[in-house]
Amino acid sequence: MKIYTVGGAVRDALLGLPVKDHDHVVVGATPDDMLRKGYRPVGKDFPVFLHPITQEEYALARTERKTAPGYRGFVFHAAPDVTLEDDLVRRDLTINAIARDEDGQLTDPFGGVDDINDKVFRHVSEAFGEDPVRVLRLARFAARFGDFTVAPATMELMRTMVKNGEVDALVAERVWQEVAKGLMEAQPSRMLAVLQDCGALARILPELIINDRLLQVIDRAAADALALCVRFAVLMLAVPVAQINALGERLRVPNDCRELAVMTAREQSVINNALTLPAEELVRLCERCDGLRKPQRFVQMLQAVACDGFGKGSFPQAVHLQVVLDAARSVNAGEVAGKFAHQPSEIPRAVHQARVIAVQRVCSRDF
Template sequence: MRTFRVGGAVRDALLGLPVNDTDWVVVGATPEEMIQAGYLPVGKDFPVFLHPDTREEHALARTERKTGRGYRGFSFHTSAEVTLEEDLARRDLTINAIAQADDGSLIDPFGGQQDLRRKVLRHVTESFREDPVRILRVARFGARFHDFALAPETLDLMRAMVAEGEADHLVPERVWQELARGLMEPRPARMLEILQACGALARIVPEVAASEAILRVVDRAASVDAPLPVRFACLTAGLEAAQVKQLCERLRVPNECRELAEVVARERAAIDSTPPADAEAMVRLLERCDAFRKPQRFEDVLLACECIARSASGERPYPQRPQLSAALRAARSVDTSVIAARARDEGLAGDAIGQRIQQARVQVVRDAQTSRASAA
């Protein structure tokens, strides 16, 4: 039984990048021998085990055979006879098909080190075409290693896979997972460019086109280290709220991302054009955005709007963000419970109490504006 470090950990170490997670492949062992050695079985589709001390995942070397459409259409074969080279041959890119032995020596049967030096993303073997998730992974790696070129033969293979309908069988959860990870890379625009180049973008997110405007705004969001919900809202910039909802429902986008994108789609025009001196309009906008209950989400909405506006305007200042942030801080200082109690003492109820609270918030925002103007 021999254990090898494989995949991203080896790749990133060779590139001088931080290594966060380590994957291991075990050659020459059976599941029974792994359990006897103290490993804890956790794999559902194929044998994966947790190391008894480090709790890192160790997978038995395996081969796979295509049995149906999509990324789930595989049968896996593991045995003590499967070699390391056979296991590496089923991986996606050559730069991810390098293994390292305990003594530090590298096993690189497919030229991954050379492609690292040349900065090329290249598929390992023709088996690449059997798993459509690899289209998404290559695009995501393009966003991470944005100075790497995509090998022409790999792009051709990805185009052929799309033409054969493989991308149509991707399940929504996996599309979202890879899309979200790609949006969090340093150059998410590169992911969109690759997906569009191979024809997959129109299949998986037909609402979104890799236009110059969208490419600029997603990279702008990445440049300011925006969180995922903001980056997703930037990806859907230009879509109507109904289109955003449709996209989110189909991909089963998490609520945090969906809600933020829907608010941006619905309210961005108002945020961009709300007069800074109109305290009443500001408070109404804050209410529509549910900013009093979810102030951090509103701050993220403003960040998304700023990214969209500045990517389109040549980086001109976006005063709406600090102005509305200040309005929210001022309005949140109103003690609504005190106002509601006083209103009830006067015999008011329901909407009448809400109007009193709104009036108080408007007055506080107006006073804050006057104070800032005087200070200036």
């Protein structure tokens, strides 16, 4: 029985990056061996165990065989006679197929160290083409490691996978999971570019039209360290509202992301023209977007539009609308309603008008 650290932990250490998670492969052991040593089983499809102290994952060395389309169509085999190289050859990229033993010695049968030095994403074997999730993962890695390029043979293999319909077999939840992770990387534009280059983008996000401006804007959202829902709203800025809703349903996008994207796409023209709008329209914007009850979401909408804005630099519309929202929220609706207790039907209009007056007051003073 021998234990190796594998995958991202080895890769990131070689790149000089912080190592967040450690995955391990165990060669020459059975499930009973692991149980006797106190490991806790957690794997459903193949034997994976948690270390009794560190809770890190330890998987028995295994092979796999493709049995059906999609990323779920595999049969796994784990046994003591499965070698380390047998296990590594099933991995996606050479940079993720390096193992390190407990003495620090590397096992690198597929040239992963060279590819790290040359900054190249290269598939380990033709088995890459059997799992469509790997197309999304590679694109996500491109967003994380901005100076890496995709090996020509690997790009050609991904194009073949798309043509053969492998990407069409992906389930919605997995597509969203990988896209969301890619959006949260340092350079999400590279994920989009790789997916477009191999043809996968048109299959999973056909609503998107990629151009240089969108790539710049989504990277600006990343540079500003904005939340996932804001980055998704930025991605959807040029997509019609009806298509955003359809995409959200298809990929089962979380409600906070979907709702913010729809609201931002619907209101971006109003926001861009906010400096010239009368108080009445500004208050209606705040009310329409439920900014009085959900000010943080309103601010996130402004952040998304500001990424696009009118070019680089400040976006005074966001500052203006923040002042407007604060003024509208300063109105004591209960106090106004008390003055119209004998005319309850007039309360909404009176509260709205009080907000307009409050906004007019701050606009005349500050702008």
